[in-house]
Amino acid sequence: MKILINDTPHALPEQATLAQAIALIDATPPYAAAVNQQFVPRSQHEAHVLQPGDRVEVIRPVTGG
Helix, strand or coil: CEEEECCEEEECCCCCEHHHHHHHCCCCCCCEEEECCEEECHHHCCCCECCCCCEEEEECCCCCC
């Protein structure tokens, strides 16, 4: 299936999870993740099954001021 991760197209197998999508981009903590603009807690990444066309955003915190 095809999804977008940070606005870049990616192909994943059917029934892929958010954790698998995050692994594709080698994200290292700390980060937050959202699917279709809905925050998904880290404890749910393994259980959250993606659907074709989903938009995944992986965001790293910015510090400073």
